[in-house]
Amino acid sequence: xxxxxxxxxxxLLGGCGDYLEAPPTVELDENKVFADRTLTERFLTGVYAExxxxxxxxxxxxxxxxxxxxxxxxxxxxxxxxxxDWAAGNSAWNTDNRxxxxxxxxxxxxxxxxxxxxRKCNIILERIHEVPFDQGDPDFNKRTEGEAxxxxxxxxxxxxxxxxxxxxIHSRLNSGDFSLHPRNSFEAxxxxxxxxxxxxxNLLPDYYTDDTKKGRATRIAALALKSRVLLYAASPxxxxxxxxLAFPGHEDLIGYGNYDKERWKKAADAAKTALDAxxxxxxxxxxxxxxxxxxxxxxxxxxxxxxxxLANKKYRNxxxxxxxxxxxxxxxxxxxxxxDGGLYATFxxxxxxxxxxxxxxxxxxxxxxxxxxxxxxxxxxxxxxxxYHGSKWSDEVGTINFLPNGAQSSSTDKTRHLLHKWxxxxxxxxxxxxxxxxxxxVFRVAELYLxxxxxxxxxxETPPAAAFxxxxxxxxxxxxxxxxxxxxxxxxxxKLRNERGVELAFxxxxxxxxxxWLIAENEGVMQGRMYGLKIKSNDGxxxxxxxxxxxxxxxxxxxxxxxxxxxxxxxxxGYLVQNPGW
Numbered sequence: 001x002x003x004x005x006x007x008x009x010x011x012l013l014g015g016c017g018d019y020l021e022a023p024p025t026v027e028l029d030e031n032k033v034f035a036d037r038t039l040t041e042r043f044l045t046g047v048y049a050e051x052x053x054x055x056x057x058x059x060x061x062x063x064x065x066x067x068x069x070x071x072x073x074x075x076x077x078x079x080x081x082x083x084x085d086w087a088a089g090n091s092a093w094n095t096d097n098r099x100x101x102x103x104x105x106x107x108x109x110x111x112x113x114x115x116x117x118x119r120k121c122n123i124i125l126e127r128i129h130e131v132p133f134d135q136g137d138p139d140f141n142k143r144t145e146g147e148a149x150x151x152x153x154x155x156x157x158x159x160x161x162x163x164x165x166x167x168x169i170h171s172r173l174n175s176g177d178f179s180l181h182p183r184n185s186f187e188a189x190x191x192x193x194x195x196x197x198x199x200x201x202n203l204l205p206d207y208y209t210d211d212t213k214k215g216r217a218t219r220i221a222a223l224a225l226k227s228r229v230l231l232y233a234a235s236p237x238x239x240x241x242x243x244x245l246a247f248p249g250h251e252d253l254i255g256y257g258n259y260d261k262e263r264w265k266k267a268a269d270a271a272k273t274a275l276d277a278x279x280x281x282x283x284x285x286x287x288x289x290x291x292x293x294x295x296x297x298x299x300x301x302x303x304x305x306x307x308x309x310l311a312n313k314k315y316r317n318x319x320x321x322x323x324x325x326x327x328x329x330x331x332x333x334x335x336x337x338x339x340d341g342g343l344y345a346t347f348x349x350x351x352x353x354x355x356x357x358x359x360x361x362x363x364x365x366x367x368x369x370x371x372x373x374x375x376x377x378x379x380x381x382x383x384x385x386x387x388y389h390g391s392k393w394s395d396e397v398g399t400i401n402f403l404p405n406g407a408q409s410s411s412t413d414k415t416r417h418l419l420h421k422w423x424x425x426x427x428x429x430x431x432x433x434x435x436x437x438x439x440x441x442v443f444r445v446a447e448l449y450l451x452x453x454x455x456x457x458x459x460x461e462t463p464p465a466a467a468f469x470x471x472x473x474x475x476x477x478x479x480x481x482x483x484x485x486x487x488x489x490x491x492x493x494x495k496l497r498n499e500r501g502v503e504l505a506f507x508x509x510x511x512x513x514x515x516x517w518l519i520a521e522n523e524g525v526m527q528g529r530m531y532g533l534k535i536k537s538n539d540g541x542x543x544x545x546x547x548x549x550x551x552x553x554x555x556x557x558x559x560x561x562x563x564x565x566x567x568x569x570x571x572x573x574g575y576l577v578q579n580p581g582w
Contacts, residue, residue, distance in 0.1 A: 034127040037134050044124060044144055048216065051117040051155040052312045054110070055440025055508065073107070073511035078348045078525050080419060080506070081532075081553070083412045093526070096556035100568035100582050107162075111567060114159055115169070115178045121152035122172050139205075146203030150217035153196035154225055160189045161232055161512065162564045164254040164579060168192050179570035183577055185252040190233045197226040207283040214304055215313035220284060223274035224309050224443035230270045231451045234263035234458065235516035237562055244518060244562045245580040253577060254563055264459040271452035275470075278445055284309060286445050292479025296503075297384040299446075301424045303439045307446065311439035318427065318436045343506075345386050345417040347531035347549055348524050352501045353382040358481040367548035369538055381478050385505050387420040389535055389545060394425040401542055403535060414552040415532035421506050441507060446474045450500050454493075463492040471496065474503055520557050527557035 033039045074080035076093035092098050092106040104111050128145050159166050166189060167181035184192075200222040208214060237244065238255040251257040278284040287299050287307045299307045355361050355377045362374055372390055375382075387393055389402040401407045402416045424436045449470040456467040472482035483495055497517065501510055520526040530553040538544040560581025571578045 030123070030127070034130045035132065037131055037137070037140060040124075040128070040131050040144065041140075043120070044147060047117055047120050047124070047148070047151050049314070050110075050113050050120075051151050051158075052215075052314075053158065053440070053442050053508065055312055055315070073508055074343060074345075074419070074506050076107070076526075077511045077514055077520075078346055078530070079501075079510050080349065081344045081346055081414055081530065083344065094530075094553065094555040096527075096558050096561070098561070098565075100565040100571070100578070103564050103567060108564060110158070112176075114155055115176070117155050118152060118169060118178075119172055119174070121148045121155070122170060124148040125152070126172065142203050143205065146200045146219075146222075147217045149196045150200035150204065150222050150225070153193045153200065153222075153229075154217075156189070156196075157193050157225070157229055160186070160193065161516075163566060164563050165189050165252065167576075179573050179576050182575050183253050186233075186238060186255055187252065190229060193229055194226060197222045197229070201226075206277070206281045211304075215311060217310065220274065220277055220281060221310040221443055223270070223277050224448060227267070227271040227274045227448055227451050228443070230263070230267040231455060232512075232516050234267045234455065236518045237516045239263050243580070244559050247580040250577055250580075254579060261459060264455050268452060268455035268459055271448050271455060274448050275445075275452060278309075278448065284445055286449075286473060286477055288477040292380045292477070293383070295477045296381045299444065300421060300441065301426075301436075301438070303437050307444045308439060308441055309443040309445065311441050313439060315440055316437045318424075318438055343419045344413060344415040344532075345419055346415055347417065347533055349501070349505075350382075350386065350388075350417055352498050353379045354480070354498075356380070356479065358484075363549075365549060367546065369544070369546045371533075371535060371545040371547040372543055379478065379480055379502065381480075381502055381505075385419070385421045387418040389416060390543065391420075393420070394427070394429075396428055396430065399542075403537060403542060403545075406542070416535055417533070419506060446503055447509075449474050450496065450503065454496055454500075457489060457492045457496060461489060463487060463489060467492065471499060475499070515562050518562065520562065521559065527555050529553075530555055 033043050075082040092102065098106050110117075125145065125148050128141055128148065131141055131144070134140050156166070156168075165183045165186040167178050168184045168189060169178055169181065170192075173181075200217065201219050204217055204219040204222060206219050208216065208218065233239065233256075239259055240255055241258045243251050243254055243257075247254055256263075283306065285306050287295055287305055289295075290298055299305060303311070303313075351361065351363060353361060356379060361378060362370070368374075375388060375390060382388075383391055387400050389400055389406075391400050392398065393400055400418075402409055402413065408418075422438060424438065426434070427436050428434050453467040453470040456470075457463045460467075468483055468485060475482065483492065487495060497513070500513060504510070514520050514525055523529065524531075529551045531549045532552045534548045534550055536546050538546050558581065560579070563579050565582035566576050566578050568578070570576055
């Protein structure tokens with residue numbers, strides 16, 4: 001029996017030690033903070049600690065609370081299923097059981113912290129020019145100003161894509177007073193974020209050779225943020241004259257209130273500018289140095305590899321334990337005794353993976369006797385993302401056996417496909433235990449190529465060659481062929497969306513892509529039938545396997561959930577308009 005639990009035992013290690021230091025409280029003595037370069041840098045470090053996207057942070061108390069494996073939001077959409085019925089994916093999203101007061105718990109645990117973080121950014125921008133010049137780091141003030149602009153843009157965007165237009169606060173307003181200001185339009189918010197990105201772009205370096213600064217904003221990161229913001233803004237959720245729900249007199253809060261094709265052109269241009277900067281930098285690019293069977297996994301297991309533009313560096317010293325520590329990280333490993341923190345991939349998601357020749361996999365809705373042949377035919381990224389019957393977890397663990405009574409079989413396993421991504425194969429499950437550092441990726445180069453391809457396809461009536469070329473680069477490093485050149489706009493769109501699902505799997509993209517594309521209510525996406533597999537041996541061996549798809553869950557969805565509700569206690573103050581349907 002295998003007990004594998006990835007646990008967070010230390011926030012940071014080595015060059016990222018600054019994150020361990022409590023940032024100075026500006027209210028304690030603000031003048032001292034900005035009269036001392038070291039204190040100013042520590043104060044800025046606090047902005048990163050509070051503002052960087054959390055990823056798989058699993059603390060169940062304090063400001064960073066999130067709900068176990070639903071932290072990747074995989075279990076709240078067609079990517080995955082939580083083992084625990086109590087987890088947010090199962091108890092809130094998949095049953096359409098959310099309220100105006102529960103969103104802090106159901107997904108946005110940084111709702112309140114966001115505004116205090118923005119306040120800190122504004123204080124830095126107000127006072128950074130008072131920090132004494134340091135001959136040993138002559139660019140400190142300029143760089144810090146750029147980082148503050150970037151973090152203000154990133155943190156504010158983290159709110160806007162969740163809620164729509166929010167109050168734009170560019171002063172040292174007390175963090176609890178944001179809701180005493182009316183919501184600005186979605187367009188004004190996007191314009192403000194882009195303006196901050198542009199300011200950061202003009203102030204930040206492309207790359208840090210000093211390892212202690214890895215995980216901090218760069219010019220390339222600001223360009224990547226700009227690309228993502230404009231892509232989302234051009235998408236059907238926001239770029240429309242027909243909002244997802246009627247909202248008379250307030251349409252500008254939940255979108256532009258009109259459709260403009262040129263927004264897709266702006267998104268394409270931003271992605272192209274970012275890619276040009278990537279390719280000119282000499283530091284970034286798609287990782288292609290390995291093989292199709294290893295390139296993809298290398299990107300998410302190796303901190304600071306060339307494809308990572310920005311990552312949250314706080315996740316250090318992951319280890320394996322036989323003891324339940326579900327307060328830290330999900331049981332992304334086989335944990336039969338404490339199987340309440342696992343994250344399984346749905347069969348709906350498994351079917352995203354094409355065959356190695358780029359055609360659809362040979363799945364049969366009625367089942368079949370050729371499971372192992374199908375597995376072996378799939379896109380190499382499948383085996384680098386999902387643990388499945390017959391796959392190898394690691395040299396130590398060996399081959400997975402999900403058959404009834406198999407070594408890794410569990411009564412809580414509804415799908416027979418376990419998430420392997422984010423768990424390095426080097427991690428040992430028996431003493432002497434080892435540790436691993438894992439980056440939570442915020443921006444990486446492959447996303448920029450897919451952003452570019454999507455925006456080009458949506459702008460032009462026929463997908464241009466540049467869109468095909470951008471996707472081909474991403475697929476080629478995993479041994480996958482380019483899209484057929486005969487695809488029309490609609491066909492390219494569907495294939496590109498599938499590609500994003502595969503390439504960016506379990507990186508907190510799919511949940512938001514579904515919303516911005518307005519496809520949540522489509523069957524098997526965020527409502528309707530979710531499938532797993534039942535498997536059995538045809539002849540008593542572990543290699544001749546029959547499979548049968550079955551429905552393990554019917555999920556529910558309401559259109560009001562395309563945007564989160566504004567927290568009701570803030571609405572009750574009388575200045576913020578609640579989103580429609582809530």
